């Protein structure tokens with residue numbers, strides 16, 4: 158493993174790889190759940206390459222690829238600026254977010270972090286340091302002028318997903334996300350509006366769930382019992398198991414808009430009491446962070462970071478991008494699948510987020526306004542030998558997204574769908590596919 162601290166050290170690593178006839182692979186926080194961060198060559202950890210500076214125009218800024226989105230947000234805030242759209246987790250790196258075209262949820266503004274890049278310095282496969290700023294290669298977008306976000310989460314009947322209302326809301330909103338809970342026929346709407354800088358508010362969100370140690374412990378045990386029952390051949394046992402998972406789902410739904418025992422409030426100023434609606438800075442509201450350290454029974458940490466209590470809750474993230482006008486068909490397809498096989502969505506339901514069409518070749522929203530459909534499958538403690546309840550439903554939905562809706566899997570979180578040649582055919586239309594294949598030999602590190 159190499160840990161370059163500056164671009165010249167990256168050049169040296171690439172030159173070494175050339176002389177040894179092997180490849181290099183740069184990565185950031187390694188939060189991608191797919192094979193894109195694997196390598197048989199030299200692994201290059203970019204986390205030490207982090208710096209932040211405002212450019213002379215006082216509008217754009219330059220960052221090292223290893224800087225986290227949380228630090229990007231903090232730095233921009235000091236200069237009265239913010240990113241217009243950002244993925245939900247602040248501990249991923251700028252290089253990783255750009256690498257995978259990571260998105261937030263807006264049709265109004267730029268489609269991803271990548272779409273906000275106006276210039277990149279890279280090291281190519283020949284060890285050359287290059288500056289890329291050609292508009293054909295990099296599509297620019299100015300950073301947001303407003304500085305605060307008003308977020309309001311509320312519940313709506315799920316018919317808004319099929320009668321065009323949700324789509325109209327999406328087109329009119331600065332940022333919007335829907336969490337659909339098919340079992341109760343409801344949608345939690347998370348609607349965010351940019352406000353002028355003069356507005357006051359210091360709330361933060363827990364949209365990437367952070368949990369108390371004790372609640373993780375209880376949920377962890379309940380999940381194991383429920384899935385053990387749900388996968389039992391006895392109908393009575395499996396129906397009881399499914400009922401327990403649905404009960405967890407109802408609690409999870411409540412935590413997205415109401416104060417819910419055992420759950421860290423979704424928006425809060427003090428971290429204890431819920432504020433909904435809430436006002437805060439974009440980096441705190443749209444891209445949250447959670448502690449990845451041990452935190453004890455009453456402490457708060459990322460849902461997957463309660464290892465000290467043997468209560469980690471890990472999930473396999475499945476995300477596919479489909480054309481925006483397929484929402485209604487997709488909802489009807491899922492309803493049909495769920496009428497045949499019981500499936501619950503205890504981690505935030507089925508999530509709908511949006512991106513306007515992008516001209517980045519490898520973006521999943523290339524050439525079409527997009528809805529990103531995401532659901533998380535809670536894993537068993539012994540995930541290689543024991544199945545999660547509802548697996549048949551999850552797999553059928555995943556297959557439908559890929560095949561029926563030409564869904565393009567997220568580069569960093571595509572569940573059990575791999576980036577095979579078949580998936581690349583679905584993901585990339587012929588022009589980007591040809592360009593992608595043509596350029597794949599030019600491995601590069603983003604500085």
Ligand SMILES: Cc1cc2nc3c(=O)[nH]c(=O)nc-3n(C[C@H](O)[C@H](O)[C@H](O)COP(=O)(O)OP(=O)(O)OC[C@H]3O[C@@H](n4cnc5c(N)ncnc54)[C@H](O)[C@@H]3O)c2cc1C
Pocket residue numbers: 182183184185186187188189190193194203222223243244245246248249250251252253254256257258259260261365569570601602603604
């Ligand atoms: C809790 C959580 C929430 C998330 N929320 C969202 C979300 O809201 N929206 C969304 O779109 N995604 C989301 N993701 C997925 C995440 O944005 C991507 O997986 C992202 O790539 C992770 O960044 P990373 O720093 O961990 O990069 P890694 O996983 O380490 O790398 C990702 C890719 O980028 C390449 N790469 C990284 N750094 C460099 C570099 N310096 N030079 C060249 N290549 C590089 C790697 O080779 C790899 O191909 C989430 C992930 C987590 C864990």
